[in-house]
Amino acid sequence: MKTQIIWPLALTALLGACAETATTGAPIRNLPEEVVAMAAPNQDLSSVRILPEDGCYWYRHVGPVETTLLPLRNTAGSPICTRAPEASAT
Known part of the structure; x- marks a missing residue:
């Protein structure tokens, strides 16, 4: 009985990881x-x-292992954004 329940759940988790x-x-x-x-x-x-979360420019980097979004940076190494970063409350 347990096997009948476990296999569909395991398959769903496996396929969800591939999405x-x-x-x-x-x-x-x-x-x-x-x-x-x-x-x-x-x-x-x-x-x-x-990206609307931070208002900064991001580009798609295709690496040898994965493809990911990285912040677009200027020659000084700072991210290029459309608005000033919000000050964090400390």
Whole structure:
């Protein structure tokens, strides 16, 4: 009886782990020239998007193991954002 319950639950968990996670924000087709000029080299500017959580530009990085979103950074290493970061309460 336990086997009949465990197998469907295990299969559901296994298939759920394989589901692709959706990212918010669609890639920007025409990136502003100011952003292109500020961006550091070796970043994929064809996949840049703005995430609503922080208002910053992010790009899709395709690495040898995984593909992930990374913050678009300027030549000084700071993230490029559309609004100032919120001050954290300390």
